[in-house]
Amino acid sequence: MSTNGMESWAVDLKDVGAIYPFQGTEVILVILGVAFWIAFHVMQAKVEAGELKDAERDFNAEHSQNSIDRY
Numbered sequence: 001m002s003t004n005g006m007e008s009w010a011v012d013l014k015d016v017g018a019i020y021p022f023q024g025t026e027v028i029l030v031i032l033g034v035a036f037w038i039a040f041h042v043m044q045a046k047v048e049a050g051e052l053k054d055a056e057r058d059f060n061a062e063h064s065q066n067s068i069d070r071y
Contacts, residue, residue, distance in 0.1 A: 013019065
């Protein structure tokens with residue numbers, strides 16, 4: 001089974017070129033990796049913004065109640 005087109009290793013490897021599997025898919029994999037990276041950061045920013053909004057709402061409600069109870 002060969003995924004790189006090599007039938008035999010009995011050749012001069014300097015004339016062969018790339019000998020790793022799935023050669024030719026580097027550009028596609030880089031594009032997919034960058035897209036995943038950007039999508040992850042966008043989703044992470046949305047989740048963190050929601051958590052901060054909830055924390056701010058809870059803090060304001062608690063702070064307001066404490067201020068009312070104090071007087």
